[in-house]
Amino acid sequence: MVELLAPAGNIESLEAAIGEGADAVYLGLKSFNARLRTTNFAWNQFEAAVESLHRQHKKIYVTVNTVCEERETERLYRFLSYLNDVGPDGLIVQDFSVMRMAQEFFPNLELHASTQMNVESSNAVKLLQNNGIKRMVLARELGLDEITKIKKETGAELEVFVHGALCVSESGLCLFSSFLGGKSANRGMCTQACRRFYKAEVPGGEKSGYYFSPCDLQLIDQIPSLIEAGVDSFKIEGRMKSAEYVGSVVAAYRYVIDHYKEDKKGAIATGKRILSSDFARSKTTYWYGFNSLDEGVSNAAQKILNPDQAGGTGIYLGKIASIKSPSKELSIAIRETLPEDASIEQKNFKLATLKGGNYEPDPGDSIRLHRQDDTGRSSHKIKTVEIDEENNKRWIDIPDGFKVGDEVYLLQIKAVSKRYNRVLPNDISKFRKQPKDEVLPILDLTPVKEKELSYFPEGIYAQVSSISDIFAVQGLNPVRLILEYNSETSYDLLNHKTVLPFSKKQIFISLDPFCSAAQEDQLTNELELLIQDGYKNFVVNNLAHIQILKNKKVNMIGGPYLYTFNRWAISWLENQDIGAFIMPYENSRRNLESTYEQNVRSRVLVPVFAYPALFRMRFKLPSTYDFTFFQDKEGSIFKVNSTKDGSFVMPEEPFSILDKIEHISSSGFKRFLIDFSKTKVSKNQIKAINTSMSKALPLPDVSRFNWKDGFYSPQQIEEYKLQNERAKSKSSFPKSNKNNSKKPNKQHKPKRK
Numbered sequence: 001m002v003e004l005l006a007p008a009g010n011i012e013s014l015e016a017a018i019g020e021g022a023d024a025v026y027l028g029l030k031s032f033n034a035r036l037r038t039t040n041f042a043w044n045q046f047e048a049a050v051e052s053l054h055r056q057h058k059k060i061y062v063t064v065n066t067v068c069e070e071r072e073t074e075r076l077y078r079f080l081s082y083l084n085d086v087g088p089d090g091l092i093v094q095d096f097s098v099m100r101m102a103q104e105f106f107p108n109l110e111l112h113a114s115t116q117m118n119v120e121s122s123n124a125v126k127l128l129q130n131n132g133i134k135r136m137v138l139a140r141e142l143g144l145d146e147i148t149k150i151k152k153e154t155g156a157e158l159e160v161f162v163h164g165a166l167c168v169s170e171s172g173l174c175l176f177s178s179f180l181g182g183k184s185a186n187r188g189m190c191t192q193a194c195r196r197f198y199k200a201e202v203p204g205g206e207k208s209g210y211y212f213s214p215c216d217l218q219l220i221d222q223i224p225s226l227i228e229a230g231v232d233s234f235k236i237e238g239r240m241k242s243a244e245y246v247g248s249v250v251a252a253y254r255y256v257i258d259h260y261k262e263d264k265k266g267a268i269a270t271g272k273r274i275l276s277s278d279f280a281r282s283k284t285t286y287w288y289g290f291n292s293l294d295e296g297v298s299n300a301a302q303k304i305l306n307p308d309q310a311g312g313t314g315i316y317l318g319k320i321a322s323i324k325s326p327s328k329e330l331s332i333a334i335r336e337t338l339p340e341d342a343s344i345e346q347k348n349f350k351l352a353t354l355k356g357g358n359y360e361p362d363p364g365d366s367i368r369l370h371r372q373d374d375t376g377r378s379s380h381k382i383k384t385v386e387i388d389e390e391n392n393k394r395w396i397d398i399p400d401g402f403k404v405g406d407e408v409y410l411l412q413i414k415a416v417s418k419r420y421n422r423v424l425p426n427d428i429s430k431f432r433k434q435p436k437d438e439v440l441p442i443l444d445l446t447p448v449k450e451k452e453l454s455y456f457p458e459g460i461y462a463q464v465s466s467i468s469d470i471f472a473v474q475g476l477n478p479v480r481l482i483l484e485y486n487s488e489t490s491y492d493l494l495n496h497k498t499v500l501p502f503s504k505k506q507i508f509i510s511l512d513p514f515c516s517a518a519q520e521d522q523l524t525n526e527l528e529l530l531i532q533d534g535y536k537n538f539v540v541n542n543l544a545h546i547q548i549l550k551n552k553k554v555n556m557i558g559g560p561y562l563y564t565f566n567r568w569a570i571s572w573l574e575n576q577d578i579g580a581f582i583m584p585y586e587n588s589r590r591n592l593e594s595t596y597e598q599n600v601r602s603r604v605l606v607p608v609f610a611y612p613a614l615f616r617m618r619f620k621l622p623s624t625y626d627f628t629f630f631q632d633k634e635g636s637i638f639k640v641n642s643t644k645d646g647s648f649v650m651p652e653e654p655f656s657i658l659d660k661i662e663h664i665s666s667s668g669f670k671r672f673l674i675d676f677s678k679t680k681v682s683k684n685q686i687k688a689i690n691t692s693m694s695k696a697l698p699l700p701d702v703s704r705f706n707w708k709d710g711f712y713s714p715q716q717i718e719e720y721k722l723q724n725e726r727a728k729s730k731s732s733f734p735k736s737n738k739n740n741s742k743k744p745n746k747q748h749k750p751k752r753k
Contacts, residue, residue, distance in 0.1 A: 002227055002234060004257060005061070005159065006250045009040070009239035011339065011424060014049060016247035019420030021254040024059035026092060028239065032064045032079060032188075042341060047086050047431035048424045059089040063239075065114035067095045067186045069711070070566040070594040078435040080106055086433055092137060093117070094172065094186070097568035099131060100575075110134045112159065116186065118172040118513065118561070120146070121520040122153040123544035127576070135159055137235065139171035139516075140217065141618045143287040143296065144225055146517035151230040160226060162219040163249055164237025166286065166304065168194040168212045169615040170514045170646075173561060176614035178586045179651060179705060180636075182712035186563060186586070189712055192377075193632075194615065200627040209307030211625065212615060212649070218283035220252060220271045224260045242366040242379050244412035247420070248277050277412065281309060287618075293518040297644065300619035307624075314368055314409030318356030323404060326351050326397070334383045334397065345378065345399035351386060352398045354408055361385075361396055364414025369398060370407045378402075379411065445567055445600045446574050453602055455505075455537055455555045456480075456580045458670040461605055463510060465677050467492050467500075472681035474501055476674060476689065482508040482539060484677055486645050494529060504534040510677075512645070513541035513561035514618060524548050539582065546576050560584045560607065567595050579603065582673060585612040585655065588710035593667060601668035608664075609656045609689060610675035612705070614638070615649040641678055648678050656702035658692040 006017035008025040017025050027049075028040045041049065046062075053060045062083060068076050076097065083091060084106045091109055093099065094116040102109045112135040113119050113128050120139040128136060135157040138147060151158055167174060167185075176193040178184035183191050194212040219226070223234065234257070236249050252274035259267040284303045290296035326334075326349065335347055354361075361367060363382050370377050378399050386395040398408075459479035464470055466488060470481060481502045483489055492498050493509075500507070509530065515523065527538075531552055540546050541559035549556055558581040564570045565587060573581070582605045583592055596604055621642040629652065631637045637652035657664070661672055674689060692699050 002257060003059070003232060004250065004253055005233050005235045006246055007164075007236060007239040007241065008049075008246075009241065010243070011041075011045065011341070012243035013239075013241070013246045015420040015423050016243040016418070017250050018053070018056070018058060018423055019418070020247045020250035022058070022250050024061060024089070024233070025053070026061040026063060026235075026239075028063040029079075032066050032068065032076060043082075043434045044428045044431040045341070045424060047433050048428040050086055050088055051431075052423050052425065061090045061092055061112065062088045063092045063114070064098055065092050065094040065116050066188045067184075067563045067565045068097055068569075069591045071591070073097060073566050073568055074440040075435075077101055077105070077440040078438050080109065081438055082433060082435040084109055090134065095563065095565070095569055096572040097566050099133070100568045100572040103132060103572075107132075112137055114172075115139055115161065116172040118170070118542060120171070120514065120516045121542075121544040122150050122517060123520050123524075123547040124515070124542060125150055125154045125156045127543045127547040129154065129156055131572075135233070137161075139514075140166060141170055141287055141514070142516065143290055143518075144222065144229060146287075147226070147231065148229040149517045157232045158230070159233040159235050160231050161217060161237055162223070162226070162234045162253065164217055164241075165281075166214040166217050166284070168214045168304070168617060170618055173513055173616045174614070175585060175612055176649070178711070179612065179614055179655075179703065182706050182709060184586055184706075184711055187711055196632055198630045198632055200625075200630040202627045207627070210309055211307045211630065212305065213281075213307075213309055214304045215284035215306060215309070216281045217286055218275070219285060219288065220256055220275065221268055222285065222288055223253065223256045223268075224264055227257075227260075240377075240379060242381065242411050243420075244277075244366050244418075247418060248274055248412075282306060293516075294644075297619050297646065301617075301622050301647075304619075305622065314411045315359060316357050317359060317361060317367065317408040317410050318354040319372075320369075320398070320402060320404050320406050320408065321353045321355035322393075323350050323352045323398075323402075324395070330384065337383065343399070345401050346380070348400040349383075349397045350400055350402075351395040352402070353393050353395055357408075359410060360394055361410060362414055365410060366412040367396075367398075368409045368411050369402050370409070371402065372405045372407065376401070443567055443571055445570055445597070445603075447599055448602050453580060456557070456602075456605075456671070458602075459672075461508075461671065461673045463673060463675040463677055464681060465489070465679075467498050469676060469681040470500055470502065472683070472686065473674075473676065475683070475686040478674075480506055480508055480537075482510050482673070482675075484510050485512065487643070490526060493533075493535075494526060505536070507535065508537040508539050508557065509535055510539035510559060511541055511545045513559070514616065514646070515542040515544040516618075520544055520548070527552075540578070546578070550577065555579070557582060557605070565591060565595070570595070580605065583607060585610060586706050586711070588706050588708070589664070590710055592669070596669075598668050602670070604669055605671045605673050606664060606669050607655070607673040607675055608658050608661055609654060610673070610677070611650040611654050611679045612675075613648045613650055613678060615647075617647040617649075619646060620644070621647050650678055651703060653701050653703050654699075655705045655707075656692070656699045657704060657707050658689060659696045659698040660707075661693055662696055 003023045005024045006022035008014035008027040030040055050060055090112050092112045092114045094114045111133050113133050115137045119136050120142050125136050137159040140161050174185045177191045183189035198211050199206055199208045252271040256267045256271040286304050287296055361382055363385055366381050368379050380399050383397050457479050460476055461480045462473040462476050462478040463482035465484040537555045539557045539559040541561040556578045558573050558578045560582045563584050564581050580603045629639050639650055639652055641648045
């Protein structure tokens with residue numbers, strides 16, 4: 001029987017999901033999950049949920065689907081040990097380090113490959129099957145024929161998203177939010193840059209719109225076909241949505257799954273009626289309904305993008321016009337109705353009036369608030385409405401932290417709200433398990449053998465996307481050339497159209513990080529021809545590439561999209577016969593040096609210049625997108641390149657640490673990548689880059705990305721706040737009362753073995 005899998009962003013959503021018939025739920029705890037901005041579950045709540053759901057013969061999965069820095073690996077190890085002790089039914093994972101640790105220490109943990117792992121082909125699935133992964137959560141950019149092919153060729157347990165928000169970027173490949181301020185989508189901190197309002201330079205002037213804000217996925221019509229294709233689990237997106245939303249969507253898909261055999265047309269019609277209260281964005285079936293890959297690439301954009309559609313979800317209620325604090329009596333009364341795990345923002349609520357919408361919300365309605373600077377969003381159920389007849393104002397309660405000008409949307413009306421049976425017991429005091437202070441055993445990466453890296457010499461590496469640019473980058477005198485494998489370059493290489501200024505030994509072929517079921521067979525055949533032709537060096541950016549090239553007697557370099565932010569992830573890739581690695585563009589110097597000890601730094605190629613692809617989209621942009629450059633409201637400029645291989649958004653200002661090369665080299669990293677992917681190389685660029693390297697001068701108007709400051713870390717922000725509070729508290733102590741002061745207890749830190 002197919003599984004219906006629902007999101008549980010909080011206890012109310014958990015109860016709604018189970019109450020409407022979900023077979024399983026997925027949820028996150030306080031760390032290592034891709035929805036850090038939602039409530040998430042406390043340790044005792046999670047433990048109680050596992051016990052309660054198992055008693056009801058329901059399943060519970062935990063999201064551990066973010067990448068992990070080296071300094072976090074011990075905390076990750078303790079977290080996995082805790083989960084192993086509690087016993088959920090599976091972990092949804094992205095980072096290869098989780099797989100490596102589970103193989104080594106926790107073989108009983110069932111692992112599911114997250115959609116963030118970018119799995120969209122039979123070859124990727126086969127590699128993961130061979131490494132003990134039980135279930136594959138397929139990328140959302142796939143159609144029915146591709147899913148059918150994967151199931152037929154692998155027999156794997158497949159999970160498919162069927163309803164909810166989409167990412168415009170290919171799964172797991174978005175760098176936009178991270179580039180803007182270190183809030184990485186791969187770390188659960190996405191600020192949804194795709195939903196923003198942009199101004200574009202078009203012929204004759206400017207045009208504005210929500211150019212990259214995708215519609216929401218709705219595949220309720222496709223449920224019968226997906227069941228017949230062999231899909232094992234239907235997944236509903238929405239860990240940041242309200243309980244009412246979760247309940248209505250689960251009810252709709254539950255009805256179709258249970259009744260489509262007896263009356264397919266009627267069951268789908270009923271399911272759609274149930275979904276009519278879902279006040280989210282307009283709906284799309286995205287990659288379903290196309291007869292070929294080319295048809296999808298050409299037409300999918302029209303199905304997923306609507307530049308006139310605001311980035312927010314729900315019915316527009318207007319902007320916050322004014323804010324005031326509630327009376328003390330009202331504040332006490334509402335706080336008493338809130339659950340114990342309510343956020344500080346919910347407890348310190350404010351009253352607000354709205355202006356600009358056509359609907360006046362009532363108590364019980366669920367709303368969503370969007371900060372106008374795109375720094376945050378929050379779902380909220382209205383508890384009270386105050387009517388000021390004298391001034392013709394209507395005040396509703398909103399969570400703290402929002403300001404005048406922020407937008408508000410209606411998600412759900414009270415009329416469809418339901419009360420569900422409690423899932424957790426009233427008393428959860430007996431549930432006391434927490435991660436322990438366990439010490440992670442030391443892991444040493446494989447030492448470099450003599451002549452092992454003869455194919456990977458020290459020096460400058462140049463990467464390009466076109467044959468003509470191969471000649472242009474000769475001015476950098478690179479020791480190796482990396483050539484992106486795309487529609488243009490593949491045709492030239494396979495048909496020997498151009499005599500190249502580099503030998504095949506000096507060329508690395510870089511494979512695209514998105515490798516779908518519709519592409520993998522052709523790619524397999526073409527790679528075989530290239531190998532026969534003498535090409536032996538490949539940059540692999542997708543798990544499928546590893547499976548295709550295994551046992552081919554070639555050299556594989558792990559590309560920047562096989563995220564290697566810690567040595568446990570690297571160790572897993574070493575076990576897949578990968579001996580060298582390109583540092584991910586998001587990485588910081590501190591983490592790079594922490595990950596690689598001195599004796600293995602010769603395995604690393606460090607990007608020092610690039611226009612990193614911020615969005616990678618599987619389709620051409622519509623013809624109405626008649627622009628190359630666009631900017632956000634801060635004035636930052638970006639460019640978009642639409643091709644037969646998809647569309648790519650890049651920054652106008654490149655990432656550059658060219659002036660740091662000497663400093664980086666002194667620490668043992670002596671291989672440097674200058675990456676011109678998706679951009680045209682000019683003589684002036686080459687001259688400026690050479691000057692920057694030789695004189696250690698920074699290029700003007702560049703980004704350092706996360707090289708200096710690293711990822712944005714809410715934990716660090718909290719630590720800074722606590723330090724400041726302690727400092728203030730310490731300075732306020734009476735100096736004369738020495739006898740009453742006590743030294744704080746020293747924290748015990750376990751020693752490494």
